[in-house]
Amino acid sequence: MDAATDGWARGWWMADAERMGARQATYAHLESGTRTITEYALALVPGLLQTTAFADARLRSDPARHAEIFDPAAAVAARAHRQQLLLAIDGPRYDVVLDEIAIRRCAADPHIVADQLRHIVAVCAAHPTVTVRVLPIDASIKGHSAPRSAYSIYHYRDTPDSMAVAADTLTSDLIYTEPDEVQPYLSLHSRLKAAALAPEMSLHLLRVAAQGPSPVEGASA
Numbered sequence: 001m002d003a004a005t006d007g008w009a010r011g012w013w014m015a016d017a018e019r020m021g022a023r024q025a026t027y028a029h030l031e032s033g034t035r036t037i038t039e040y041a042l043a044l045v046p047g048l049l050q051t052t053a054f055a056d057a058r059l060r061s062d063p064a065r066h067a068e069i070f071d072p073a074a075a076v077a078a079r080a081h082r083q084q085l086l087l088a089i090d091g092p093r094y095d096v097v098l099d100e101i102a103i104r105r106c107a108a109d110p111h112i113v114a115d116q117l118r119h120i121v122a123v124c125a126a127h128p129t130v131t132v133r134v135l136p137i138d139a140s141i142k143g144h145s146a147p148r149s150a151y152s153i154y155h156y157r158d159t160p161d162s163m164a165v166a167a168d169t170l171t172s173d174l175i176y177t178e179p180d181e182v183q184p185y186l187s188l189h190s191r192l193k194a195a196a197l198a199p200e201m202s203l204h205l206l207r208v209a210a211q212g213p214s215p216v217e218g219a220s221a
Contacts, residue, residue, distance in 0.1 A: 020078035057108035133196035
């Protein structure tokens with residue numbers, strides 16, 4: 001009943017899984033029923049924050065990676081639906097550490113990237129359940145930890161201790177649910193979060209980055 005009420009009903013992604021992409025369907029499944037979603041984004045803005053234009057550009061960037069039945073339009077629509085569920089009343093809390101590489105990387109046309117950065121700022125301003133912290137390239141991370149991939153951590157509503165981690169690789173997503181597999185990611189994320197800029201400074205950096213190619217110089221100014 002709770003799932004039906006807040007829109008996180010299981011299975012909406014199943015009917016269109018092949019057209020939206022099996023990997024995205026996996027993430028939709030992992031997001032269902034979550035209390036919090038915590039992510040580290042290494043080189044790209046995470047899907048739950050992507051604009052339609054940015055998502056479309058990324059999904060079309062490497063067509064050889066997708067199955068023949070894959071439909072970019074269906075994938076973009078599914079990503080937008082995931083975002084609606086995230087930002088809905090009683091949706092999960094969303095906390096992201098966004099590596100500066102993801103801001104500097106020219107992952108789409110410059111005007112699309114600029115709009116994407118402004119979109120992140122707007123989402124954070126309108127939704128207090130969304131927090132974005134930027135991890136500078138020269139940040140001093142405790143233990144000199146060097147993240148090897150992007151990842152997502154999911155805490156579920158059914159039981160407080162129920163968690164899953166999805167680690168992003170080029171060809172697949174590695175899913176972990178055992179405590180001894182999840183704990184290293186929790187520990188790493190606490191170090192990345194501590195090394196990242198405060199949310200207010202992060203949003204300032206994103207605003208400056210949307211105006212030009214050198215976000216660090218702008219932030220310092």
